Amino acid sequence: MTASPPPPPPSATTCPQGQVDPRRTSCPQARATSHAPRRRAPPPRPAPFALLALAFALLLPAGVRADDAVIHLWHAYRGVEEEALAAILDAHRRAGGPRVELLALPYDAFGSKLGAAIPLGEGPDLYIDSHERLGDYQKRGIVAPVADAFEGPAAFFANTIEAVSLGGAPWALPLSQKCVALYINLDLVDAPPATLEGISVLRDSLPPGAFPLVYESQSAYAHAALLGAFGGALLGPGDSFGFVGEPAERSLDLARALIDQRLVPADADGALVTNLFRAGKAAYAISGPWLAADLALAPDLHYRVAPLPAVEAAGGAPMRPLLTVEAVMLSPQGAQRAEVRALARHLASASAAQIRQDRARTLSARADVALPPGDDLLAAFAAQAAVAIPMPSSPAMRATWEPAQRALKKVLRGEASPRDATEGAQRRFDDVRRPPPPAASPTPLLILLGLLSLAGAFALVRRARSGELLPELRRSLPAYRYTAHAVVIVGLLVIAPLLVGAATSLFAGRPQDGLYVGLANFVEILTARGGPLLASGSFYVVLLVTLLWTLTNVIFHLAIGVSLGALLSRPTMRLRGLYRVLLIIPWAVPNYVTALAWKGMFHRQYGAVTGLIEGLNHLFGFNLEPIAWFSRFSTAFAANCATNIWLGFPFMMVVTLGALTGVPADVLEAAEVDGASRWQRLWRVTLPIIRPTLAPAVTLGAIWTFNMFNVVFLVSGGEPDGTTDILVSEAYRWAFTRDAQYGYAAAYAVLIFLMLFAITRLGELRSARRAARDRAAAAQAGAPGGVR
Amino acid sequence: MVEVSVRNVKKSFGATEVLRGVDVLVPAGGFAVLVGPSGCGKSTLLRLLAGLEEVSAGTIHFGEREVTHLEPRERDIAMVFQSYALYPHLSVRDNLAFGLRLRKTDDAVIRQRVDEVAGMLGLGALLDRLPKALSGGQRQRVAMGRAIVRRPALFLFDEPLSNLDAALRAQVRVDIRRLHDQLGATSVYVTHDQVEAMTLADVMFVLNRGVVEQAGAPLTVYDAPATRFVAGFLGSPAMNFVQGVIEASGDQLRVRVGVGDESLPIPAGEFTSPALIPGLRVDVGVRPHDLVLAPPGAAAFELSVDYVELLGPEIQAHGALAGAPIVAALETQSNARKGDRIPLSVKRLQLFDAESGRSLR
């Protein structure tokens, strides 16, 4: 079996392009990594520590890093792969090589750390990363051509050279390769099918509940293998959208047919693929080496791996999965130094490849390293890699996942024909990829800033003239001394990022790219990118969804939280301490954990909700259909709300419990004697009294909900078709899944900020007015207690 | 206007028995005062009447109707709380109207009744204020108004005056009694202040440790306390107590007190208890106002004065008899001074069995 934590293939369902992505927790490769056998326990290296370490590294004066003899190497390896790297470097050093300092970073943070560190001269000399990021790195100037580190194409598989080449020249040295292949459960079948369509003969011979084949049918990454058989690709020539036209339509027809004939489960994600195959509920599975790592935990299962079958509908052409190549890349500084290039060459050498293969069972990118005899699994992956299609490394690839994915899901749900779906996807892709707005002149902004500073200076001078400023300043100097540190900290941690974000919104793409466009991003957003204002996905529609989302949640939070708080504050209740603790638990669990759990519960085939429905059917003879929660707006929205209500009511409950201690018991008794029922006491006495205490909590809850990224992103993920996305998750997509349009995303963030700011200010004004009214009433009453 | 009858009511909170079999009968339209030291269970009894607590045993009737297990709102009562318990979020007007609104009373009727009560209590100018903009006395009046406006059959008061200063208390006390006479509803009033109890009550119930020690008209209870506790609790300054032993002297009984030869005659015919026999150990009780300066020779005993309080209308001379502290309330003209030995005679005394504390009358 493989022991390698695979280089994250852009498993498109869950981890498009491996950007900072909370869903990585559910990615097969992430789990595979944690299951990978290790000879020693890996040191705990949670991301925050790595980030902290990096932050320190960045803050240190450059002089500390002046030790030229040392080579800095960054990587994202863990477990056995990290050990293999250490062994290779040991060998190099024994042979007289320079000292190498290693820094392991979380895979998700890799790109952004490189981008931040290298331009400052604080980055690595060389680093190991997946090839598909090369195009982006090249565009950002953080990778250099390999020059004499490359020993020539002959020693490597052609596929891998193609993967690391940009414009015909290699920009990295390939180390290893990874792709999906066919897993065969030998207890159910004894050989791979002749063709993909051939699995249909198994439909009646398999035990009940077992599928002929499982794969992530809704993932564009997995679907790419099918598309490859028809000669298609997700990204077409000249960075055009590739998932359109005849190959795309025919691949979609086939995928739909497989599901309609119940040869493949409809909505398997990575975890379900693993579970079904491991449980013997699938004759075949399409998955990567990470599945083998998981299967090590099921030693009773007999399986082997073979290349993916041919497709009859494609005239017998084989399925061709996407290939990911792990490669050494040189930073521009590192490329200048001969010893760095020598180290890179060594890392890609045959001897190093041999160590990786022996220690970590990695599939090498080199043609001249013999596979270990008798290792059928590695041999099968090698055979598969030979026909795999290297993932395009152009930055445009990043913008294909979301539209391709949505088209795929639409077709599989039967909501659109392959043609309509793919053409819609193409429009979406073209819209995202359309050229940035024309550069604007920064002059108006500069003039505005100039005028503002002038006005500020003028005001200052006037006050100085009046002779009050200096004495006042001197008088309040001690006060400044007390507040200075707070001002500095708030400035650094709150104000500065806010200003940077606001500034970013005035640029297209990254601000480093220097394309200043003025308010064009805002204009685009507020004009719905020129389309109809109420088109699906336009700012206004998303805003409406966000408002509906916030309102629904806050109402339920209040209703449930206040009712439970009122119940729990009744002194006659037994065990209320216990209930209080139990009810606070949903709040205490990190919300992404809860969100993932709820997403699991809403799974159409295997979720707890479906289990409940089946239980009801069984018990009462109902005939309820399991609900495909995420294929309709109403149900997907309801699933999101259910999750967030579960997460949010304890806060309101705790606030209510606190507020209720401010309701005098005898006032409630007075109401009881006055004739109020329990309900009337709550409604007419308790609630009005606690309202001023609850109001700020409601504002806070509304703001949290308005920005509740985790739940929306993790539970429905915007499905179906982005309709359940709220403003923050939409902003996230512009920044991270749509071609890195950071400026555009920042403009969203600024709009969100302005809206929330306005709402909060309004609330404050209202309560200030109420307070003033009360004060006036008190004043009118004269000195209370004086008049008797 | 109902008769209130509490029969053998017991109330426990967990293991502690707070009321241990209480009987109370208040005639319709009467003003009853429950009086007793703090913690004796007065409020608990009142809350049982209101329905805010469940009895552990016994029954409560309002007239013919048994209300023991009814909700407060089914009992046709109104209650004035010690803290007033005004609704802090409602104006005075809405505080007054709250109960009527809950009963879906017609708006015009509400307005008319609120105005009427506001006039009665002088709240007219305050109707639009929130409770926090009122003085203590004003709040008290609103609390009263809130009770009155509903025209209940029974008023319950739980120490309604204890948060007022002394001058105001005396005034409101009179107001409450006057309102009661005007409205005619039955009232049950809880207080620990025996002056309030004496001045307000038609019928008074002295509670101690969860039992009614004595019930009756205030003056009856004052003049003929049934127990040593009642005797000591009522009256200001409190009754003097001295231990003594009954002796026979000819055909008359006397009570010898202290170590010396001092003994007091027991007026014939007043103490008729069969327990009264020579040798019985008793507590002798004498109210300070029943000690009077005696002409020389007629004195029952001499009090050596160690402290004098000048109150204006009278003097309170403190001393001791047979080791027990004694207070005598004397006329100002008596001119008693510290260090004097003054001869005193006893106008009237009480005898209590030293063991049971019961009166030997």
Ligand SMILES: Nc1ncnc2c1ncn2[C@@H]1O[C@H](COP(=O)(O)OP(=O)(O)O)[C@@H](O)[C@H]1O
């Ligand atoms: N809800 C309760 N739980 C437990 N003990 C109580 C409760 N209410 C009153 N008590 C106890 O009952 C006794 C009588 O209380 P209460 O009727 O309030 O006395 P008071 O005569 O001063 O009004 C006190 O000892 C008090 O501690």
Ligand SMILES: [Mg+2]
């Ligand atoms: Mg009390």
